[in-house]
Amino acid sequence: MIIAGLSAAVILTLSVPTNSSMALILSWIVLLVAVITTVSVMLPEVKGAPWVPTSSKIVNKVLAIAELKPGEVLYDLGSGDGRIVIAAARDFGVRAVGIEIDPFRVFYSRLRISLLHLQDKARIVRANFFDIQLGEADVVVLYLLQQTNNKLQRKLERELIKPNYRVVSVVWKFEGWEVIRCDDKEMIYVYKPRSETKSA
Numbered sequence: 232m233i234i235a236g237l238s239a240a241v242i243l244t245l246s247v248p249t250n251s252s253m254a255l256i257l258s259w260i261v262l263l264v265a266v267i268t269t270v271s272v273m274l275p276e277v278k279g280a281p282w283v284p285t286s287s288k289i290v291n292k293v294l295a296i297a298e299l300k301p302g303e304v305l306y307d308l309g310s311g312d313g314r315i316v317i318a319a320a321r322d323f324g325v326r327a328v329g330i331e332i333d334p335f336r337v338f339y340s341r342l343r344i345s346l347l348h349l350q351d352k353a354r355i356v357r358a359n360f361f362d363i364q365l366g367e368a369d370v371v372v373l374y375l376l377q378q379t380n381n382k383l384q385r386k387l388e389r390e391l392i393k394p395n396y397r398v399v400s401v402v403w404k405f406e407g408w409e410v411i412r413c414d415d416k417e418m419i420y421v422y423k424p425r426s427e428t429k430s431a
């Protein structure tokens with residue numbers, strides 16, 4: 232699908248008569264939009280979950296139900312435009328780290344962090360969250376897909392080692408973990424990953 236989209240844009244670009252500078256500019260814009268769409272829509276979807284932003288009401292509920300304490304470290308796996316990371320650092324006094332695969336959203340969220348002068352407390356790492364060590368996190372937030380939660384489950388069990396670690400998942404659940412708090416209406420679940428599995 233990615234290759235088909237890019238090929239269509241390239242063919243369109245090459246088929247435009249080069250004596251028309253307006254048409255040439257237009258075709259380059261089409262090509263640029265195709266590249267951005269490919270990277271921004273398809274890459275996240277293939278790697279874990281499409282971008283669906285959390286509303287500000289849900290952001291506040293997620294951060295409240297996490298019961299964050301000043302000085303804790305929060306990771307948002309798939310941080311999108313950085314809204315959870317920014318709100319956590321700005322309003323809850325924690326250090327917040329977003330992991331995001333889409334370079335355009337990484338750029339945008341880093342820009343917002345620097346405009347808000349939050350660089351000391353918030354940062355965005357451009358990476359695939361499956362490749363990132365989570366050991367320094369007290370709280371991990373996820374709003375992904377069920378199959379991505381399933382794939383991350385063992386990694387979270389292995390890598391979360393802080394004494395009071397917890398996982399907050401929006402919409403999607405984790406089978407077999409103890410739910411320690413939840414907001415059923417908004418589908419926000421706070422988990423303590425299973426300790427038997429951690430020591431196995």
Ligand SMILES: C[S@@+](CC[C@H](N)C(=O)[O-])C[C@H]1O[C@@H](n2cnc3c(N)ncnc32)[C@H](O)[C@@H]1O
Nearest residue numbers: 275278279280283284285309311331332359360
């Ligand atoms: C549903 S959105 C959630 C965005 C943000 N956490 C929020 O609540 O507004 C999922 C995000 O995960 C990112 N994503 C998907 N797979 C990823 C991966 N393997 N590594 C890093 N980010 C990923 C997507 O680009 C997208 O921004």
